[in-house]
Each structure stands twice: as C-alpha cells, then as structure tokens.
Amino acid sequence: MCGISGIYNFDRERIANEKIIVQMTNKIQHRGPDDSACYVDGHVGLGFVRLSIIDLSHGMQPFFSPDKSIVLTCNGEIFNYRELRQKMEAKGYSFKTNCDIEVIVYLYMEYGTDFLNMINGQFAFCLYDKRNEILLMARDHFGICPLFYAKLEDALVYGSEIKSVLEHPDVTRRIDHKGLDQIFTFPANIAPITFFDDVKSLEPGHYAILKNNKLETKEYWNLDYPTKDYDYGQKSEEYYIENLNDLLLKSVNYRLNADVPVGFYLSGGLDSSMIGGMMRHLDKTKEFNSFSICFPNTENKDINEQRFQRLLSEKVKSKHNEVPFRWDDFENKLRNVIYYSESPLKETYNICSIALSERAKSEKIKVVLSGEGADELFGGYAGYKFDGRREGNIGYKDLEHLREDEVRKKLWGNPDFIYEKNENEFRETKQALYSSLLNNSYKDFDCLREPAIDHSRIKDRHHFHQRSYVDFKLRLGGHLIADHGDRMTLANNVEGRYPFLDVDLINFAKTIPPSLMVKDMQEKYILKKVAQKYVPSEIINREKFGFVAPGSPHLLKTNSEWVNELLSYDRIKRQGYFNPDTVERLKKMYSRDGFILNPPYDLDLLIIVLTFNMFIDVFDVPNAS
Known part of the structure; x- marks a missing residue:
C-alpha cells in the first residue's frame, strides 16, 4: 500500500500550496518509502508516497486518463484487476503499466461511481475529474485502508493518516469529546468520528464527492444479512464447506499476488493457521516467512502460544520468526505506537503488533497476510455462543433494566440486544472519571444519546447476524484492521492483507445458516470443518485464546x-x-x-x-x- 494526501481550494484562483502538500506527504513517508510525488494543478494538489509491490518499475502515481483530465492517487490493492483490465481492454482502453491501480481511471471513465461495486480490493483513493470539476474520494468495503479529511472554510484537506491532515495550518488539534467518550464505550471510534474536532474519517463502504464546494458522502456497500424469515433451502453442510473452501483459497491466492516477498502472521489460533496452511497448499515451492509474538518469560507463561505456532510452522514448512515480548524501553515503545495509532489505547497489544511488522521489515518482507475478520464473520467470540440461550428469556425488568433498555434501543434499535456491558450503568463510571469541565457539557458529547449503527441492518435479523454486524462495524473496522492493523504494519513499511475480508467470500458467508456458524456451543463450526484439510487437529480443537498484553x-x-x-x-x-x-x-x-x-x-x-x-x-x- 501507499499514502495519499491533498488540498482542494474552494477559490479556484487560489493555487494549492505545494510546500504544505509536501509537508503533509512527508508525515506519512513510512507508508511509502520507495518514492514520492506532488502534483499541483491550480487550486488542486495531490501528494503521494509509494510502497512498491506490483509493477515495481512503472507503478508510480498519479495515474492519468489519456487526455489528462482525470488524475488519480490511490492507497491500496485491487485484487481482481486482471479480470477488470481484460474487460476494459475489450472496450478499447489501452493500459500503460501492469499496475493494479491503473484500472480505476478507466473504470471511472466508463461507469462513474458505479464501478466501486465491481472492485474486489482494499483501497482509499482520491480522483480529480477536471472536466466536471469533481473531487471523488472512496474507501474500501471494510475500511482496511484509512482516509481522513477536514472540511475547512476555504478548502478540503485529506490524507491517509490524521497526522498528515494536521500538517495543514488551518486544521486545529482540539479534542472531539465525543471521540473520547466513544473510546471508553465502544471498541474504537466510530467513523466519521475521530479524536480531533476538525478531522473526520470517511466511513468504510462510502465515497465522498466534492462538487461546487459542497461535500456529499454516499454509501455504496454495507454488510446486509438476510432477515429471520430467509429461506436457506435444503443445501447440505458439504455444499457450504466446499464453497467456503474454494472462496477462501481464491482469496488467499489473490493476496499472494505481489512482485515482492509475502509472509504471514501466525498467532497459533485457527484463523492465522488456516491462512498459513492455504498458502502452503497453493504454492509448495516457496518457503514463506511466518511471524509470531511470544512471551518466553515465566511471568507471562499463561499467554504464550509458542507450541501451537511452531506446530503450524512445521506443518507448512515456513521460515518461522519468533518475536519475544520484552518490557525494556516500554515508554518509548508505547509513545511510538500511539504516534502511529493516532489514538489512545484500550490495551497495549499494539506494541506486539508493531514489533511483528518491524521483524517483517528486517526480513525484507513487504506484504503479510493476517487472519482478522474470521471471528466477526464466523462467530469467534463468547457472545455468539450465549446469545441463543439468552434470546426469549427476558423475564421481569426493574427500573434499572428499563433505563438500560432505553439506551440499547437508542444505540442498536433493539432493547434486548446486549453488546458488551450495561451502558447506562457504565455512564456513571465515565462521568465520575471526567472532569467537572467536561461534565458541564456531557449531554453534548454523550455517545449513548445517538445510534451507534444503522438500526435497519440488524432489525429482524437472527441474533447471530446482529452481533456479527455490530462486531464487524465497531470492533473490526474501527480497531482490529485500523490502529491495530493498517497503522501497525505500515509503521514499518509493510502492507497487511486480510483473506477473510474478501467481498466475494463475505457475500457467500451471508448465505450460510447461523446454525452452521455456532453448533452445539462450538464457535466457528463451519470454518473448523474447512480447516481440517490445512491445520493440525490440536489447533482446530484447542480452546479459543485471545491475545492479552500486560496493562x-x-x-x-x-x-x-x-x-x-x-x-x-x-x-x-x-x-x-x-x-x-x-x-x-x-x-x-x-x-x-x-x-x-x-x-x-x-x-x-x-x-x-x-x-x-x-x-x-x-x-x-x-x-x-
């Protein structure tokens, strides 16, 4: 992946400040240390830094349309670009490079914004259409690639990371108190909210169009589970196993495409082990690098997974890299993590994440595959097992429970949906923790007073799909592939790819009956069936273990x-x-x-x-x- 930044001045007579764009771009040099560019055309300026992965010699950006009226910078990868390229060549378009990103220019020329539903990838891009005087920004379906912006009085400023946007002199560093309240309440900030008042995050599955100095955001994709009355038909369990297996293999194969070495993160759990096993299945000629965090000292023996990590590594014949967790220089490590995370932390595991990418960099690995997304899609957390038991057993509710129902109805649209905790009760804890100054305006930023999600997406859905949707939006998109994923890999010039976050795979996963996700209190039942071909039974059958770093x-x-x-x-x-x-x-x-x-x-x-x-x-x- 790469990094992008830019300025669009609303006054067309005001030239975009190249010096500021360069400063913004330099702030994200870690995302693209191989090359950089600054394009200025009157009131519009685009910055770019490149991490070379595909077509190393000819993939430099910006990309242009043949008449130079369309200019594109993009951070990310288009995995189905070969199929799309053939489609566009059949329509008469000629390509100048073998880079995957170039296809976006011609897709936009042919289909407008409708092309976003044709892409399978992870991306955040900015496209300037000079002829129609439009600035188009878009972000991938799941939010793997970040994109932040600030709409000022006289300009739109954007960048791949918040620190880039903050380089613009008119963007303030004032804290958004709602962002602070969200970090105590939810797994992470919920886009468009960030920790800074002036800076917003473009939501996953959305695009934004700036036209006539007005910015409008629109949704092009969302996770849409079937309603409770959906007829799954009479398909066999084997049907779902075979199709899930084929789509996962296709997804892994897509993400192995690179002109640089590819490795994988190995936690010792089911998801990362499956990816390692499939990589070996697809290419037995390569010795892939695997990377694991380990806790070798006796104090942390309960959270050490070396035995399972080594077991999988031996099976897939990877070159295994063990990265020991150490407390030395912890203060500077933590400051470094916060700088790249651009957020306070709810736990310290990001220190382990950045250590993994640091080792990958030292081994000259530019791309790593990782298992994020499987827990949210296939029911890997404890809540999925117990929702079924709780459903229908509401019973008598006292006044405190009724107050909590009001909060849940506001957040989720369903008073009976329990996510993580009693939010109304925890509101008192937050207010006790906040200063009197913040409490004086608490009603203005209390995040319990507005919806956390689009209520229609979990209305009349199975309880499994309700939790999956909320986890997908809050835990996965806001945290696991954001500050914990993208920021920690790119901090060390490494691109993270996530085979479970493949749009074709997810569209199929939506059609799998919930009874095959959690069966007989066994989480990720259908995924474990697929894993039997690639992963040792000791890993498949082990009790789920979550990473926990010292607090x-x-x-x-x-x-x-x-x-x-x-x-x-x-x-x-x-x-x-x-x-x-x-x-x-x-x-x-x-x-x-x-x-x-x-x-x-x-x-x-x-x-x-x-x-x-x-x-x-x-x-x-x-x-x-």
Missing part, C-alpha cells in the same frame, strides 16, 4: 517515573479532561496486591487515561477548555 496494573507496580508523571494529580488537574480524585482512587485500587483485570470483560480504565495523556504529548493537544 496498567503491571505498569503501576513498576513504579516507573514516566508512569507516575503521566498519572500524577497535578498533571490530570492541569489538563482538565479527567477528575484527578477519581484517577487517584483507581491508582490505589489497581496497585493492590492480588488485583487482576480480566480482559476483555474488565475495562482497563487507567490504560486509557495514561495513553490519552501520552497522546496529548505526542500530538501537542491543548488542555481542555
């Missing part, structure tokens, strides 16, 4: 100067975001002997406070006002 209780017990300073009473009070007395009480509680947090069920409040304060330092954020 704030451990940090407090180290009594490190930097931890104490970030959580000091005076600092908390001076910054004005949190209540220093509440933070002091949490510090005492978390420091007690025997105190344990059990993620993901217990929220580490202090790690959010600590990393938010570090975030303030890293991005030079002003105190609350």
Whole structure:
C-alpha cells in the first residue's frame, strides 16, 4: 500500500500550496518509502508516497486518463484487476503499466461511481475529474485502508493518516469529546468520528464527492444479512464447506499476488493457521516467512502460544520468526505506537503488533497476510455462543433494566440486544472519571444519546447476524484492521492483507445458516470443518485464546517515573479532561496486591487515561477548555 494526501481550494484562483502538500506527504513517508510525488494543478494538489509491490518499475502515481483530465492517487490493492483490465481492454482502453491501480481511471471513465461495486480490493483513493470539476474520494468495503479529511472554510484537506491532515495550518488539534467518550464505550471510534474536532474519517463502504464546494458522502456497500424469515433451502453442510473452501483459497491466492516477498502472521489460533496452511497448499515451492509474538518469560507463561505456532510452522514448512515480548524501553515503545495509532489505547497489544511488522521489515518482507475478520464473520467470540440461550428469556425488568433498555434501543434499535456491558450503568463510571469541565457539557458529547449503527441492518435479523454486524462495524473496522492493523504494519513499511475480508467470500458467508456458524456451543463450526484439510487437529480443537498484553496494573507496580508523571494529580488537574480524585482512587485500587483485570470483560480504565495523556504529548493537544 501507499499514502495519499491533498488540498482542494474552494477559490479556484487560489493555487494549492505545494510546500504544505509536501509537508503533509512527508508525515506519512513510512507508508511509502520507495518514492514520492506532488502534483499541483491550480487550486488542486495531490501528494503521494509509494510502497512498491506490483509493477515495481512503472507503478508510480498519479495515474492519468489519456487526455489528462482525470488524475488519480490511490492507497491500496485491487485484487481482481486482471479480470477488470481484460474487460476494459475489450472496450478499447489501452493500459500503460501492469499496475493494479491503473484500472480505476478507466473504470471511472466508463461507469462513474458505479464501478466501486465491481472492485474486489482494499483501497482509499482520491480522483480529480477536471472536466466536471469533481473531487471523488472512496474507501474500501471494510475500511482496511484509512482516509481522513477536514472540511475547512476555504478548502478540503485529506490524507491517509490524521497526522498528515494536521500538517495543514488551518486544521486545529482540539479534542472531539465525543471521540473520547466513544473510546471508553465502544471498541474504537466510530467513523466519521475521530479524536480531533476538525478531522473526520470517511466511513468504510462510502465515497465522498466534492462538487461546487459542497461535500456529499454516499454509501455504496454495507454488510446486509438476510432477515429471520430467509429461506436457506435444503443445501447440505458439504455444499457450504466446499464453497467456503474454494472462496477462501481464491482469496488467499489473490493476496499472494505481489512482485515482492509475502509472509504471514501466525498467532497459533485457527484463523492465522488456516491462512498459513492455504498458502502452503497453493504454492509448495516457496518457503514463506511466518511471524509470531511470544512471551518466553515465566511471568507471562499463561499467554504464550509458542507450541501451537511452531506446530503450524512445521506443518507448512515456513521460515518461522519468533518475536519475544520484552518490557525494556516500554515508554518509548508505547509513545511510538500511539504516534502511529493516532489514538489512545484500550490495551497495549499494539506494541506486539508493531514489533511483528518491524521483524517483517528486517526480513525484507513487504506484504503479510493476517487472519482478522474470521471471528466477526464466523462467530469467534463468547457472545455468539450465549446469545441463543439468552434470546426469549427476558423475564421481569426493574427500573434499572428499563433505563438500560432505553439506551440499547437508542444505540442498536433493539432493547434486548446486549453488546458488551450495561451502558447506562457504565455512564456513571465515565462521568465520575471526567472532569467537572467536561461534565458541564456531557449531554453534548454523550455517545449513548445517538445510534451507534444503522438500526435497519440488524432489525429482524437472527441474533447471530446482529452481533456479527455490530462486531464487524465497531470492533473490526474501527480497531482490529485500523490502529491495530493498517497503522501497525505500515509503521514499518509493510502492507497487511486480510483473506477473510474478501467481498466475494463475505457475500457467500451471508448465505450460510447461523446454525452452521455456532453448533452445539462450538464457535466457528463451519470454518473448523474447512480447516481440517490445512491445520493440525490440536489447533482446530484447542480452546479459543485471545491475545492479552500486560496493562496498567503491571505498569503501576513498576513504579516507573514516566508512569507516575503521566498519572500524577497535578498533571490530570492541569489538563482538565479527567477528575484527578477519581484517577487517584483507581491508582490505589489497581496497585493492590492480588488485583487482576480480566480482559476483555474488565475495562482497563487507567490504560486509557495514561495513553490519552501520552497522546496529548505526542500530538501537542491543548488542555481542555
């Protein structure tokens, strides 16, 4: 992948400032260290940095239409570009390169924005149509590739990362309090919200058109599960196994296409093991690199998965790279992660993620395949197993339950849908944690007062599909393939690809009966059936294990100067975001002997406070006002 940035001045007589565009582009040099470009045409300027993966010699951007009236910069990959290219060549279009991105120009010329539904890929692009004076921005179906923008009084500014947008002198660094409230409430910020008031995130599956200085965003794709009364027919279990197997193989094969070495992340769980097994099945001539985080010291023995990682590596004959987790220089590692994440953290595992991409870079691997998406699509979390038992067993509700129902109805459109916790009760915890200054305007940014999703997408759906949709939108799109995925891989010039996030695969997965997703309290039942051909039974049948990295209780017990300073009473009070007395009480509680947090069920409040304060330092954020 690459990085893009740009400026569109609303006054057509005002020339786009090349110096500012270069500064914006330089901020995301890590996304594309191989080459860079700055294109300025009057009031419009586009910046680009390249990570060379396909057609190394001729894939530099921008791409142009033959008459130069269309200009394109794109971050990402179009996996079905060969099929699309043949289609466009049959219509008379001529290509100048073998780069996958070039096809977008001709698809737009032929189909307009309708071409977005023809693409299978991960992408975020900006296309300037000079003849029609249109700026088109679009983001892939799932949000793998990021795209941020700020609509100012006299210009639109955009970039692949927030830090790029912040380089524009008119973009402020004022905190969006709703973004802060969301990080305590949900797995991540929900697009278009970010942590900065001026900066918005283009939503996955959306495009934005700037015309006549007016910006309009539109949805072109969404995960649309069938309603409860959908007739799945009489298809056999074997039918679903065969088709799922074929589509997964096709997806992995798509994502192996590169003119540079490709590797894979290996956690030791089912999903990453399947990908490694399929890579070996598709190409037995290559020794792929696998990368695993491990916890070799005795203190972390309960979260060490080396045995399963090595088992899969031996089966697929990969060149295995074990990256040990170490506490040394933890402060600088954490600051580095926050800089690239562009967000405070709810847990510290991103330190492990960035260590994996650092090792991949050292091994000269530019592309890694990873297993994100399988849990959300095939029911890999505990909630999927217990929703069925809970459905229909509502019983008597007291006043507190009725208040919670009101919140759930507002968030999800369904008072009986329970996502992670009692949100109304947790609202009191948040207000106790916020400063009096923030509480004075709490109603203005309380994220429980508006929908978290499009209610129509889970209305009249099976409880499995309801949870899958919410996980897909909140946990996957906002966190796992965002700050945890894209930002951590590209921090070290490595592109992450996700075979489970393939539009053809997902369109088929929607048609699989929920009874084959979770069966007899076994999560990911149908996926495990497919895995039997590629993965050792010890991995398939092992109990699901979630990555857990050490949190704030451990940090407090180290009594490190930097931890104490970030959580000091005076600092908390001076910054004005949190209540220093509440933070002091949490510090005492978390420091007690025997105190344990059990993620993901217990929220580490202090790690959010600590990393938010570090975030303030890293991005030079002003105190609350």
